[in-house]
Amino acid sequence: MSAVIANVTCVAMRGRAMMISGPSGIGKSSLALALMDRGAELIGDDGVTLDQVGELVVATPPPNTRGLIEIRNVGLLEVPTARAPVAIVLKLTKDAERLPLGHKTSLLLGREVPLVELYPDTPYLAIRAEAALEMHGLD
Template structure:
């Protein structure tokens, strides 16, 4: 079973995928780009294909935009892509709780994946996303 999710970004860091969700203009592409600057690899921008492989949900580039990431006010950048099992959902939410106790959960293809809501408008966002992956992401 597989599906393509629109309006999400996804990067791989240390072999684990971070699926980035949020409303229009919330900064999904900007976070993906900032994480790429910290060593992540692009899986998909403005869409990602998810497939169940055994017990894992694996993220792969969507066929229509594979290798492209939007840089707002600049244009589209072509980059290499990766594939990885989804370890965490990073949801960009201006109402994110300041000090949550633990994390939430998202359902992807019938599998529960940790979800962390992050306030999107901060220069520390890529650091927070990377910390969320390390603290709450699936191995």
Template sequence: MSDVLPNVSCVAMRGRAMVITGAPGTGKSSLALALLDRGGELIGDDGVTLSQVGELVIASPPPNTMGLIEVRNVGLLEVPTTRAPVAIVISLTDDAERLPLGHGMAMILGRPVPQVALYPDTPALPLRAEAALEMHGLD
């Protein structure tokens, strides 16, 4: 079973994929670019291919934009890509709770995946995304 999820970005950190969701203009590509600067590897920008392998959901580059990431006001940057098991969904939203009591769950290909809402407009966003991966992401 395989599916292309549009309008998301996806970055691997330490072998685990973070699927980044949010409304247009919330900074999905900008967060992905900042995570690349912190040692992450691009899986997909503006889409990701998801497939089930045993108990895992694997994120792979989408064929139509493989190896490209949008750098707003600059253009498309070519970068190497990778694939990795999905560990967490990061939702960029202005409604993110300041001190949540846990995390939500998203269903991807029928599998539950931890989901954390983050406020998008902060310079600490890549640090928060990494902390969410470490605290709540699947191993």
């Protein structure tokens, strides 16, 4: 089973994919760039291809924008890409709970993946995203 998901950005860190969702303009690409500055690799910006591989949902670059990430007000940057199993979905929302008890889940190709909502307007968003991967992401 395979699907192309639009309006999401995805990066790989330590062999695990973080799929970033949220409305247009909320900062998905900016978070991906900040995570890339912390060692992550781009999988896809503004879209990702998901494939079921055994029990895993694996994220790969979408063919139409492979290797391109938008830097708002600057242009498109060409970077190497990766592929990795999706370990967590990070939903950027201004309604994120300050101190949630646990995490929610997202259904990807019939498989439940942890979902953590993050408030987007903070200079520490990449640190929070990385902590969410370590605390709630699938191994």
